Amino acid sequence: MRKIIINTSDRIHILNGADVLYIRAKASYSVFVLTNRQEVLSSLPIAMYGRLFHNECFFRVHRSFLVNLEHVVEIVRSGDVILTGGVEVPITKEHIKALVIALAALNEK
Secondary structure: OOEEEEEOOOOEEEEEHHHEEEEEEEOOEEEEEEOOOOEEEEOOOHHHHHHHOOOOOEEEEEOOEEEEHHHEEEEEOOOEEEEHHHEEEEOOHHHHHHHHHHHHHHHHO
16 A cells, blocks of 8 residues: 655654554544554545545545545444454445445455
């Protein structure tokens, strides 16, 4: 997975894409949550990252969340995705089937 470059007010973060658990919307910003639970705030909206990472390992499970498919461990039909380390992220019921298809396609690569 490629490197992700995030400009913040005081530095330029260079993240390994595999280390990102998920991206969460925070108003008009985006928060990258890493496997070590560190958070990196980006001034760009989550919609921009949804377009940037389309057809890669990130999948939109909710209007406020993109998850790294490599870290999906379980899908709870009542509305959560469990990621590496037991982290829970909400998923809308409309996205469950598409997530399963995206995970299957990832396995075929």
